[in-house]
Amino acid sequence: MADQGIRRDEPGEVPKQFHNEQASAETSTVMNVLGYGPHIRQARIEAYKASDRHKTAKMRGILTFITTGSKAEGLTSFLESDLDMLIVTESVICLEDGVDSSSVPVETTIFRSCSRISYSGHCRLLLERYGTHVLDSVYNALCDDGFGRGLLSSGLYVNQFLNGQLVEGILQHERAGPSTPTTVGVLKRDTVYALHFYCPSILTRWAARHRYWPSADVVREVVSLGAFVSPVGVKGSDYEHVEWRMCFNSGENVLINNLNDTQVKLYVLLKMVKKDVLQPQKKEVTSFTVKNIVLWIAENNPHSMFHERSLFHWLHEGLYALRVAIDTKELPYYMIPGRNLMAACALDHEQKRSWIATIDEMMTEGPRIILRLPKIRQAIIAHPEPLRMYSGRKIEIEMLELIWMNRLYLGMDEDTDAIMQALLGRQNEILREVKMRMIMEGARVNDIQNVWSSMLM
Template identity: 65%
Template sequence: MADGGNRRNVTGEVTKPGVSSRHSLIQYEHAATETCTLMDFMGYGPHIRQARRDAYKTVDRLMTALMCGSATCFTTGSKAEGLTCFLESDIDVMCVDNNVICIEEGVDSSNILKETTILRACSQKSYPGHCILLLERSGTTITTFVHNALCDDGYDHELLSSALYINAWLNFKRTEGAVILDRVGPSTPSTYYGGTLHQDLVHALHLYCPSILTRWAARPRNWPTNNIVQKVVSLGTVVTPVGFKGSDYEHVEWRLCFNAGENVLVNNLTDIMVKVYVLLKMVKQDVLKPRKKEVTSFTVKNIVLWIAEKTPQSLLHERSLFQWLHEGLYALRVAIDTKELPYYMIPERNLMAACALEHEQKLSWIATINDMIEEGPIMILRLPKIRRALIAHPEPLRWYSGRRIEMEMLELIAMNRGALDMDEDTDVIMVAVLTRKADIMKEVRDRMITEGCRENNLHDLYHSMLL
């Protein structure tokens, strides 16, 4: 038997925790409804999520237009999902080179334009979800970054080194004011505005791999609908410059990613599953507190996607929040215990395979999750953001939430105007935005002072409202 007495589990399936009595069920449902309302006030409701997504899509279009066809840029992660405030987490951006196409083995390349560089993806010697890229044909518009990352494989073939590729981008001069940080996985992180804004930029290549997407689309499922499945398939795949940790070929391996499709999947989850996702991320961040990314938001996302696929959508309603939160916690416990979690897009890839999870840490996390499951709805008091919101609920939270959300919407408008290179001193919209932001901060500061708070620094207040 595994540590903690956990049962082994079929891929993606979790056992439904039961409720002991009708009285307990009513308590669970009431607590679930109240928690959903609270989370809406906190900025996790459907309307604010959609507004955030729309704002970042606008930036994506503007940034792609600036590339003049050479690359496609799009936001990924929590920002694209509409789940975090403006300064709450890093902005994850993917920039995909349009002058290169990678194709899986067996795909005919004769119809690809001569301007395009072709790389053949070979996966026989790589861990599932990873590949090596062999140069099949140099295009007429091959970029310096790709050309300089080519190396000999020892068998008279040229392959594209992921390590050389990302190092070239690390040395590339960014926008004025950007501070380049050390590489993290496939990303080249940077900060702007004195460290206020953090961005993780990933440079990727298009990959055409119909066999993988066809297998994913053909799975029996309750969710998503067929039209969403086809949209995910149409968005395709990219490869990012990072190999499987510990692999003999790590420096030349690339990882298959489906970021654009995953954005669509998360954005088509039911409202209740989005809230489960948010709560599980809070558990990961504020309760488990991983030190070496043993468990990540990506881990949690995959658990939620598996639950959504396996569950009839009629069961995913507001009153069932804690039932599905229990499901997610149980699946997380199994993943930690067994060190196994299939990637939603490529089940053969185990997301826990290379995690640096130590034995004592594993036992501690399993015990903590067991305690949370036993606690029922009161478990959410372990989450600092939820606990603070409960203290302020209902009137102060409702008042502050309205101003905080308005401040964020104004910041997103300013972000889009900035992307259009509008001057904040002459652009009418920018002037109006800045004026209203100042009014909101003064209003919030005045109420804080009235209620006994001595903090009156508007700069600090601005940051706290957008975190």
């Protein structure tokens, strides 16, 4: 795999005139109505950043909370998908091999990464020094590496959180990779307990690549945010239980939030193709796969070529890159190209043939491809006035919910706080309006709570 990742055409070969320009522009407009426009995305991003700040402040330097995934990217509404959360322990740091540790405060426990005998993008963590206070979750996950040195087990580390005491009302699910999934009422959360990872050489190599995008300022910001290690090894590895995966969640949040509107909509459409058309059952292709395809496309092509009238051109390019990844079972990780994201996917021969045939069909369909995507197809079929009314109310009720959420994290009492009462009052007005409209159009609606959850899906 070359360091430049996905590169179908040489720079300058991207056509200046695109096919299906009118259909591209109209699809972009429909996606704005559905809640994928820049203003609603930015409002979601800021709301989850605020909630992270509130939760982190309450921990007084012990833990840092970072929302990741589609919520941090502003691409899903309140109940539409799981809330992905990274919780980082502040009293531990992992250092890349060769980095001087003398300036690390004495209260911090230091682990040294050993990646020479691990698959690219993964490492083992050897204890270099205890801090003045060692967390039980760290101490209990230590094992012997066979040479008398302390080795931090990713398996033992994550299992402690799976087996920990839960607050009443929280339902714990089976481990999923590095995450500990839980359900609280109607909210589903995937939580990853991670550690800081200082790896200047990896980030320097990433920053030094020739690229059209992102800008130098964004590159510097991504480098400044550093990295993490999450408790999961390479599937099938003999040392899977003691391996950790390098990740760059904060930097990837910044990268996605610096894509332009067309690049974001390309990302959304490819995620819809993955979910609604390919329908993987064992995570053979994931949203993370699609994200990396979009990041490579953005890096390797002039930024000026991404505009609303070129959306279908780039969707075609994205499908081509996805087809190649499935066919070759190779896709370089955007931050560490030596890591193949398709290496451990459970993709059998028949499924690969079927998916390639489906993608080939889609690539010949032109704009009709969007009729395969239920959310957009329904919006096209719907009458414009009811669609705009419902979408407007849906976005408003979501914004009210996000404001209410952050008031709650600030410690406000919903029974006494005037702002929270006003938020709930306006939500109820919207729900009654939508319920009445549904009844007038022939729907049988009894429970207003069902209307609320449906509007936030």
